[in-house]
Amino acid sequence: MPTLASSAQQVPQSRIRELAEVAMKMDGVLKLYFGESNMPTPDFIKRAASQALEEGYTFYTENAGLPGLRQDLADYYQRLQGVRLDPLSEIVVTASGVQALNVGIRCVLNPGDEALVLTPAWPNASAIIRLSNAVPVEIPLPLRGDRYAIDCDALQAAVTARTRLLVYTSPSNPLGWVATEAEQERLLAFARRHDLWLLADEVYDRLYYAGGELGVPAPSILRKATRQDAVLVAQSFSKTFCMTGWRIGWLVARRDVGEKAAQLNEFIISHATSFIQRAAQAALAHGEDELRRMLVRLRENRDFCLAGLRRMPGVTVPSPDGAFYLFPRIDGLTDSFAFCWKLLQETKVGIAPGVAFGAGGEGSVRICYAAERAILEPAMERLAGFLSTSWR
Numbered sequence: 432m433p434t435l436a437s438s439a440q441q442v443p444q445s446r447i448r449e450l451a452e453v454a455m456k457m458d459g460v461l462k463l464y465f466g467e468s469n470m471p472t473p474d475f476i477k478r479a480a481s482q483a484l485e486e487g488y489t490f491y492t493e494n495a496g497l498p499g500l501r502q503d504l505a506d507y508y509q510r511l512q513g514v515r516l517d518p519l520s521e522i523v524v525t526a527s528g529v530q531a532l533n534v535g536i537r538c539v540l541n542p543g544d545e546a547l548v549l550t551p552a553w554p555n556a557s558a559i560i561r562l563s564n565a566v567p568v569e570i571p572l573p574l575r576g577d578r579y580a581i582d583c584d585a586l587q588a589a590v591t592a593r594t595r596l597l598v599y600t601s602p603s604n605p606l607g608w609v610a611t612e613a614e615q616e617r618l619l620a621f622a623r624r625h626d627l628w629l630l631a632d633e634v635y636d637r638l639y640y641a642g643g644e645l646g647v648p649a650p651s652i653l654r655k656a657t658r659q660d661a662v663l664v665a666q667s668f669s670k671t672f673c674m675t676g677w678r679i680g681w682l683v684a685r686r687d688v689g690e691k692a693a694q695l696n697e698f699i700i701s702h703a704t705s706f707i708q709r710a711a712q713a714a715l716a717h718g719e720d721e722l723r724r725m726l727v728r729l730r731e732n733r734d735f736c737l738a739g740l741r742r743m744p745g746v747t748v749p750s751p752d753g754a755f756y757l758f759p760r761i762d763g764l765t766d767s768f769a770f771c772w773k774l775l776q777e778t779k780v781g782i783a784p785g786v787a788f789g790a791g792g793e794g795s796v797r798i799c800y801a802a803e804r805a806i807l808e809p810a811m812e813r814l815a816g817f818l819s820t821s822w823r
């Protein structure tokens with residue numbers, strides 16, 4: 432009897448999804464479990480998509496994406512990060528951030544290779560590594576004082592002859608941690624020293640609150656790396672421009688990987704949807720004002736939820752510099768899934784269990800604060816009530 436491929440069997444079910452599936456069948460749940468804002472895509476982006484349909488963007492495009500969009504992305508990096516990229520060989524448009532991770536990881540891992548993944552982290556990179564018949568080795572970011580930090584000794588100790596890749600996410604989902612310039616330099620030096628690929632997931636780079644002014648992006652690793660470095664960056668339009676359902680992103684990579692990823696796209700997705708690529712160009716050209724308005728709201732939400740959580744006994748939560756998540760640690764919590772399950776059943780507040788984010792995640796929960804205040808306020812109140820009663 433034929434069986435499923437072992438690579439497919441090794442991929443565990445997402446525990447965020449497991450809880451969400453239950454929540455979606457219930458009425459009146461305050462939904463803070465998924466990583467998306469409930470703000471709709473700005474109208475000008477929707478109009479650009481309709482216009483592109485009218486203009487006939489209904490045919491195949493290049494595997495690497497429309498040359499115009501790649502040029503706009505190169506200009507975007509020049510403007511926001513001061514980084515010069517070759518749009519023809521170093522940028523590949525993908526059908527989402529997930530697909531950027533997927534094609535990037537497939538380009539650099541052989542079966543049996545090991546990939547170091549800094550966790551707690553959104554589980555998709557580890558799952559894609561497993562799907563590539565490789566092995567994710569999760570290295571937790573310890574909480575040191577009010578900040579998560581990189582455990583360089585643990586990283587060093589985890590390197591074996593099979594290690595080929597180091598993956599990190601900054602700004603981080605679920606921590607909100609943003610790698611400092613010194614930390615980026617350390618990661619890059621580590622990757623160079625051990626001859627590893629370095630994959631940075633930077634999909635939250637524009638949701639950054641520590642840049643002095645809102646709208647200033649978190650610094651990309653591309654500022655530190657040369658174009659000859661073995662560095663890849665996974666990116667997306669989802670979070671910055673409220674385009675989660677559109678499925679559009681991009682990969683920046685060293686020229687040889689960029690060219691290979693474009694070729695592999697043919698066999699994975701062929702290319703991102705043609706008219707959506709045009710809408711993405713509109714987002715890059717006209718999205719800044721809308722983004723800044725969203726950031727004002729997100730920062731207020733972050734501060735509101737942080738203050739609320741810090742009043743709750745037994746809760747420790749560092750101040751995050753990016754993304755739209757809080758990852759409070761709860762004293763005595765040993766089964767975050769059971770905690771979230773009970774919270775959902777008893778209070779109709781839906782949050783994500785820390786265990787879903789790999790090593791170092793158990794004992795915490797993730798709250799996405801990109802919802803309206805009308806949802807966040809009762810959710811915080813109910814969480815406080817739940818924590819003060821016998822949740823154990």
Ligand SMILES: Cc1ncc(COP(=O)(O)O)c(C=O)c1O
Binds near residue numbers: 666
């Ligand atoms: C860290 C991280 N990377 C990548 C993605 C993928 O975004 P998308 O596939 O919607 O572009 C997400 C989405 O939640 C994420 O949290």
